[in-house]
Amino acid sequence: MEAHLGDIELTLTPQEGGGAIWRFALEAQRLPSFARAIREEGGQLLALWGSDDRHLERGFAVHVAFLSSVGLIWTTSDLDPERPAYPDLACIFPQADRMQRATFDLLGIRADGAVDERKWLRHGAWPADAFPLRKDFDASRPASHDTDAYPFIRVEGDGVHEIPVGPIHAGTIEPGHFRFSIIGDRILKLEERLGYTHKGTEKRFEGLDLDTGARLAGRVSGDSHSAYAWAYCLAVETATASAVPARAVWLRALFLEMERVANHLGDLGYLGNDVALAFGFMQFWRLKEDWLRLTARLFGHRYLFDRIVPGGVALDLADAGKAELAALADRIETEVGELKAVYDEHAGLQDRFANTGIVKPDLAARMGLTGLAGRASAQAWDARAQFPQAPYDELDVNMATARKGDVLARAEVRFAEVKESLRLIREILRRLPAGDIRAPLAPVSRVCEGLGWVEGWRGDILVAVRIGADGRLDRVHAHDPSWQNWPLVELGVLGNIVPDFPLINKSFNLSYSGQDL
Amino acid sequence: MTTGILLQIAQTLLAILLAPLLMGWVNQCRAWLQGRSAPPITQPYRTLRKLFHKDAVIAHDASPLFRFAPYMIFACMALAAGIVPTIANDLPFSPAADVIALVGIFALARVFLALAAMDTGTSFGSLGARREMLVSFLAEPALLMVFFTASLISQSTELPIIVETLAHREFVIYPSMAFAAVAFWMISVAENARIPVDNPTTHLELTMIHEAMILEYSARHLALIEWAVALKLFTYSALGIALFLPWGIAAQGDFNALPLAILALVAKMALGGAVLSFMEAISAKVRLFRAPEFLGTAFLLGVLGMLIHFLLEV
Numbered sequence: 001m002e003a004h005l006g007d008i009e010l011t012l013t014p015q016e017g018g019g020a021i022w023r024f025a026l027e028a029q030r031l032p033s034f035a036r037a038i039r040e041e042g043g044q045l046l047a048l049w050g051s052d053d054r055h056l057e058r059g060f061a062v063h064v065a066f067l068s069s070v071g072l073i074w075t076t077s078d079l080d081p082e083r084p085a086y087p088d089l090a091c092i093f094p095q096a097d098r099m100q101r102a103t104f105d106l107l108g109i110r111a112d113g114a115v116d117e118r119k120w121l122r123h124g125a126w127p128a129d130a131f132p133l134r135k136d137f138d139a140s141r142p143a144s145h146d147t148d149a150y151p152f153i154r155v156e157g158d159g160v161h162e163i164p165v166g167p168i169h170a171g172t173i174e175p176g177h178f179r180f181s182i183i184g185d186r187i188l189k190l191e192e193r194l195g196y197t198h199k200g201t202e203k204r205f206e207g208l209d210l211d212t213g214a215r216l217a218g219r220v221s222g223d224s225h226s227a228y229a230w231a232y233c234l235a236v237e238t239a240t241a242s243a244v245p246a247r248a249v250w251l252r253a254l255f256l257e258m259e260r261v262a263n264h265l266g267d268l269g270y271l272g273n274d275v276a277l278a279f280g281f282m283q284f285w286r287l288k289e290d291w292l293r294l295t296a297r298l299f300g301h302r303y304l305f306d307r308i309v310p311g312g313v314a315l316d317l318a319d320a321g322k323a324e325l326a327a328l329a330d331r332i333e334t335e336v337g338e339l340k341a342v343y344d345e346h347a348g349l350q351d352r353f354a355n356t357g358i359v360k361p362d363l364a365a366r367m368g369l370t371g372l373a374g375r376a377s378a379q380a381w382d383a384r385a386q387f388p389q390a391p392y393d394e395l396d397v398n399m400a401t402a403r404k405g406d407v408l409a410r411a412e413v414r415f416a417e418v419k420e421s422l423r424l425i426r427e428i429l430r431r432l433p434a435g436d437i438r439a440p441l442a443p444v445s446r447v448c449e450g451l452g453w454v455e456g457w458r459g460d461i462l463v464a465v466r467i468g469a470d471g472r473l474d475r476v477h478a479h480d481p482s483w484q485n486w487p488l489v490e491l492g493v494l495g496n497i498v499p500d501f502p503l504i505n506k507s508f509n510l511s512y513s514g515q516d517l
Numbered sequence: 518m519t520t521g522i523l524l525q526i527a528q529t530l531l532a533i534l535l536a537p538l539l540m541g542w543v544n545q546c547r548a549w550l551q552g553r554s555a556p557p558i559t560q561p562y563r564t565l566r567k568l569f570h571k572d573a574v575i576a577h578d579a580s581p582l583f584r585f586a587p588y589m590i591f592a593c594m595a596l597a598a599g600i601v602p603t604i605a606n607d608l609p610f611s612p613a614a615d616v617i618a619l620v621g622i623f624a625l626a627r628v629f630l631a632l633a634a635m636d637t638g639t640s641f642g643s644l645g646a647r648r649e650m651l652v653s654f655l656a657e658p659a660l661l662m663v664f665f666t667a668s669l670i671s672q673s674t675e676l677p678i679i680v681e682t683l684a685h686r687e688f689v690i691y692p693s694m695a696f697a698a699v700a701f702w703m704i705s706v707a708e709n710a711r712i713p714v715d716n717p718t719t720h721l722e723l724t725m726i727h728e729a730m731i732l733e734y735s736a737r738h739l740a741l742i743e744w745a746v747a748l749k750l751f752t753y754s755a756l757g758i759a760l761f762l763p764w765g766i767a768a769q770g771d772f773n774a775l776p777l778a779i780l781a782l783v784a785k786m787a788l789g790g791a792v793l794s795f796m797e798a799i800s801a802k803v804r805l806f807r808a809p810e811f812l813g814t815a816f817l818l819g820v821l822g823m824l825i826h827f828l829l830e831v
Contacts, residue, residue, distance in 0.1 A: 123719075163640040171720040185648075185805060274724075276716040276802035282551045347715060348801030498644070499805045502721040 020071025020387035021238075021451055028062065028077040028086040035066070035092045044368045044381075045093035047462050047479035048100060052134045053078070056447065060084035060109050065462055066449070067480070071387045074451050074464075088114040095368035095484035098515075106133040106202070121516065122193040124148040132203055136450075155181035155189050159509065163498070164202035167196045174512035178501075185497040190490045191353040194358060196501035197516040205476035210236055210310050210441065213473045217463055218305060221477045221514030223263055226255040227456030228463065228478060229308035234389075234452030235465035236310045240444055245436040250391045254428045255304050255313070258423040259322050260457040261332070262291050262303070264414045264421075267509050270410055272343070275352040275504040277300030283339055287332050312438030322429045329422045340415050353408035357492040357504030360405055369488045371459015371481040373508050376413045384456040394431075395424055405492075407507040417457075444471040458482065480514030520772075529780075532598035536751035537561035537744065546794035555726040557730040560748060565589065568740035576733060577726045586633035587741035588766055594748035595624035603755040604778040605767045606677050606684075615674040616664040618778050619756075620657055626745070627653055634730035641706060645729025648805065652714060652726060655812035656707050659700060662819025666697040667760050669826050670699070676759060684763035692829055696697050696822035703815035705753045705807065709746075712797040724802075751786075758785050 026034060035045065041238040047065040054060070059081035066073040074285045077086055090097040100111040101120035108131040119128075126132055127144040154162075161182050165177035182187040201220055205213055216223040217232035222233030230252050236243055241427040265288040272280025298321040299307055308312050316326075343349055359369060364377035374381060382399040384392045402409035449466045459481025468474040485508055493504050541558040548555035575583065599610045600619055614622065631649055634642035667676045670691055671682035705712040710727035722729060731742050759766065765781030767774035803811060 133646055161640075163644065165640075165723065169720075169724055171695060272801075274721065276712045276719065276800070278547075278551050278718070279798055286552070346801060348803065351807075352804060496806055499724040500722050 020073060020389075021074060021453060023074045023076070023451070026077050028079055031062075031064065031075070031077060031089060032087045032092060034075065035064075035089050038066045038068055038073070038356065039092055041068060044370070045089065045096055045484075046072070046370070046401060046460055047477075047483070048089065048096050048103065048465065049477040049479070050084075050103040050109040050133070051466070051475045051477075052107060055079050055135050060107065061278075062086045062103070062109055063464065063477070064089070065464075067381065067460070072451070072453050072462075084109040085112045086110075090114055090116070093368060098487070099483055105131075107131050108134065117348050118151060121198050123195055123198070124346055125198070131205060132200060138205075150193055151488065152179050152191050152193070153189070157183075158266065159183050162186065165270045167193075176512050180498060180501075182498055185499065187493050187496055187498060187501070190493050190501075191491055192486055194512060195516050197513045199513075199517065201478070201517045205473050210467070210471070212249050213465075213476065215306055215477060217476070218308070219510040220517070221480055221482075222303065222305075223511065224259070224456040224458060224461060224480070225260045226252070226304050226308055227461045229306075230256060231452035231454040231461050231463040232465065232476070232478070234443070234454065235450040235463045236452075236467070237450070238452070239448040239450030239465055239467050240442045242253045242311060242441040243439060243441055244312055246390075247316075247434045247435045248437045248439075250428055250432050251313045251317065251340075251437065252308050253391050253395070254425060254432075255299075255307055256454065256456070257424050257428070258291070258295060259304060260421045261418055261425070262288055262295070263457045263509075264418045265291065265332075265336075268339075268343075268411065268414055268418075270506050270509075271407070271503070272349065273354070275349055277346065277349055280339065280343065280349075283335075287335055291332065294324065298325060309438065311441050312436070313457065314401075314435050314438070317432070322432070323329070326426055326429050331424050333419060333422045336415070336418055343411070345353040348406070352500075352503065354406060356407045356500050356505060357496060358404065358406045359488050359492045361403060363491060364405060364488065367488055367491070368484045370484050371455075372413055372417070372457065373410060373485050373488065374459065375400060376402045376409040381460075383453060383460060387453075391428070395404050395427055397424065407503055410507040423497065433443065445469065447474070451511050456481070458509070459485065472490045476517065478514075480511050481513075482510040482515040484512050486515065519611045524605050525610055526603055528608060529595060529599040529610075532603060532751055532755070533595055533744075533748065535786075536598075536747040537565060539751050539754065539790055540747040542787060543750075543790045543794050547797060550794060550798035561743075564743060565740050568735075568743070569737050571736040573736035573738055575735075576639075577736075577754055579637050579733075582629075583633050583636045583733075584644045584738065586629040586636075587738040589629045590626045591741045591745045591748070593622050593629075594745040594752060597622050598748055598752045598755070600676065601752055601755045602676060602680050602759050602766050604775060604782055605771075606619075606680050608677075611677045613623075613711075614677065616668065616676055616679075617661070617674055618662055619676070620664070623749075624653070624657060626749075630742075633679055637733045639733060641725070641729045641732050644723075645726055645732075648726045649730060652707055652729050652808055652812065655809055655816070656704050659812055659816035659819050660704050662816060662823060663697045663701045663704065663760075666693050666819065666822040666826055669823065670694070670830065680759050680763045680766055681768070683760070684766055685768050691826070693822040693826035694761060696825060698757075700815045700818035700822065701757055701760065703811060703818070705757065706793075707815075708794075709750050709753060711793065713800040713803045714811060716802050726805075754786055754789050755782075757789065758782070 044067045046067050049063050051061045058078055062073045062077050063080060079086060080265045090100055097116055098120050100114055100178040103109050105119055105122040124144055143282060163180040165178040165184060167177045177193040179191045182325040203217060214229055216234055218229035218230050218434055255444055269281045269284030293306060296302045299315050319495050353415040361378035364374055364379050369379055378401060380399060380401050385399040398420050400413045402412050442469050447469050452463045454461050462479040464477045466475040489505055489508050493501050540561045545555040545558050568628055597619060600614050631646040634646040667679050671679045715726040719725060734742055762785055765778055767778040
């Protein structure tokens with residue numbers, strides 16, 4: 001099939017049965033010019049990862065997922081087995097910087113000409129010359145005991161202070177280190193150091209059977225369980241060319257929207273809590289708790305863990321449950337409307353939210369801000385609305401956007417998305433087709449690959465899967481939108497005051513686990 | 518004189534013992550207003566008991582000042598609680614310090630707290646100490662303005678004389694005191710690290726003022742500081758009552774009025790605590806740099822109170 005991408009004409013092969021995903025092989029040397037064409041066309045780089053293909057009688061490979069007007073373009077570039085390298089893409093898409101550094105830490109694939117070559121995921125847990133994702137990695141080698149000497153960028157000048165915060169925080173939140181350079185309480189620079197929750201998730205996938213892989217994929221970042229599990233299953237089903245029953249597809253969308261509602265309710269409460277309006281916190285969390293309890297009663301798990309499985313879903317919804325869920329959706333919509341009125345009219349809260357942590361649309365576009373935070377900065381991308389795969393192609397999703405890019409805009413997008421998700425849930429419940437909920441996967445006889453793409457509550461979630469000829473997982477890469485959004489937290493806080501950082505950070509609410517892997 | 522001393526001891530002890538109860542009451546009201554089931558009113562006592570039973574963890578490079586500061590802070594607050602007439606007026610301690618010296622006692626406690634916070638050299642400690650100084654250097658003059666308004670009415674900076682003038686003479690309405698009362702409320706909120714200036718329940722280190730200063734404390738030291746915080750709230754409440762709602766405080770040597778005085782105190786404190794938690798429940802915390810505006814308003818109201826005294830009451 002032919003596709004036009006600005007001035008370039010491309011022959012793209014659509015991934016069979018995999019939505020608006022196009023795949024082609026690209027020589028590494030042509031990557032920058034292709035990336036530039038995507039950039040000029042208004043597209044973005046979503047993910048960059050590597051793979052060790054030497055056991056398949058190739059070298060290494062670097063994979064890039066671009067978002068463009070035709071959908072998602074997945075390029076694969078084969079690299080030299082002895083000295084794997086590809087041209088730097090961070091000069092075109094700054095969001096590639098950390099992904100490139102992580103790819104080097106894990107696989108030893110170098111981005112030639114990259115400005116920033118500091119380590120990213122490696123905290124001294126393994127030696128600098130060992131690359132854990134290579135197939136010949138020797139895990140029995142003793143762990144490195146190097147101190148983690150990470151060169152932070154220093155800000156010099158009269159009265160400039162540095163405050164190191166974390167990785168251990170006072171609340172029950174994930175670990176991350178934040179290095180503030182401040183004058184008084186004003187932030188001159190913030191630098192993040194993440195990777196503290198690196199668990200070797202991608203290595204763990206290797207050799208797992210396909211069902212166990214779904215369990216692990218869902219646990220990449222627990223708050224986006226359904227999104228990850230669905231993306232993984234899409235990838236596996238595409239790779240094996242398996243069909244999924246219609247009822248299962250609709251139930252998956254139901255789970256994803258339920259997850260979105262639960263997370264948005266929690267975040268709206270936390271945003272109130274961070275400006276000391278505990279009333280809002282308690283009210284939103286009461287609603288979230290009602291939601292989770294009903295979820296647990298209907299589907300056996302508060303966060304719907306392991307309900308999406310390769311080939312379908314694990315649990316059906318009875319008609320009685322449908323009515324109950326629809327009734328709760330109605331009640332939550334009414335109550336959220338009342339609470340929105342409280343937030344909208346609370347002068348103190350509006351004063352804290354408005355003009356705090358602004359990410360302007362042009363900065364968001366330059367840095368590739370994605371998902372919910374992107375939509376609050378006028379980056380109108382929502383895979384459910386623009387590249388809908390079943391069942392969203394029949395649901396006509398309304399995308400919520402805002403222009404200001406401050407904490408208030410991110411709260412407003414959440415309010416709008418809760419409303420839209422509740423509408424979708426009612427719509428799904430009304431139109432849920434009858435039939436089976438799970439079909440067996442087609443048998444695997446050769447090496448096959450697939451990519452799943454799902455709009456999680458935080459943004460685009462991608463899972464790329466390669467299944468070996470033995471039917472077990474060979475390489476899995478899970479991409480979280482936090483990769484491209486974390487750098488925008490660094491930039492969004494500039495010029496704000498230190499006590500506003502927790503609020504700004506919470507308004508993005510990014511995942512540590514999802515990007516540390 | 519002996520009875521005076523006994524009464525003084527009784528009043529100070531009462532303040533020390535009742536202070537955590539006031540804190541428990543405020544916490545309880547707050548929980549109710551948020552729609553939560555509340556912890557028991559005695560929870561602060563249990564927390565103190567727990568903390569006194571723990572072993573203290575002290576940073577290796579902490580100086581003796583770090584260990585000494587909690588005792589100093591507690592002593593300052595206990596002394597302040599002894600000076601302010603809570604149940605009886607004109608006790609032996611009262612002539613020892615007038616309202617200006619009282620502000621000085623609060624300041625002394627604060628200096629020790631800030632020094633101890635900076636002592637361990639952690640970033641949060643000095644962050645909190647800096648912010649505390651920002652808030653307090655604005656709160657202190659405003660508090661003095663409030664005291665001056667009251668002093669102008671009674672022609673004295675001695676608290677017993679102020680209370681005597683306001684409570685036990687012919688009842689007069691002083692418009693100036695209305696302005697002073699609002700100013701005093703705002704200052705109390707700031708000085709006691711309450712919403713909207715500070716949030717006593719937050720876990721976000723970067724937003725803290727008071728809590729950031731005591732992050733390094735544990736066990737008995739933390740218990741003393743927490744107790745001192747409760748005492749400070751109690752003392753400020755007593756001060757507010759003495760200045761603006763003094764009716765019920767027993768006059769000098771009037772022992773028969775004591776039971777009624779205690780009842781009146783409890784009722785007034787309960788009301789004050791409920792109002793405090795209500796104000797907290799409906800407010801969001803202001804941006805840190807709005808705190809000077811908040812206290813600037815308090816100062817302005819204090820000055821207005823004085824002007825109105827000269828315009829209307831002389």
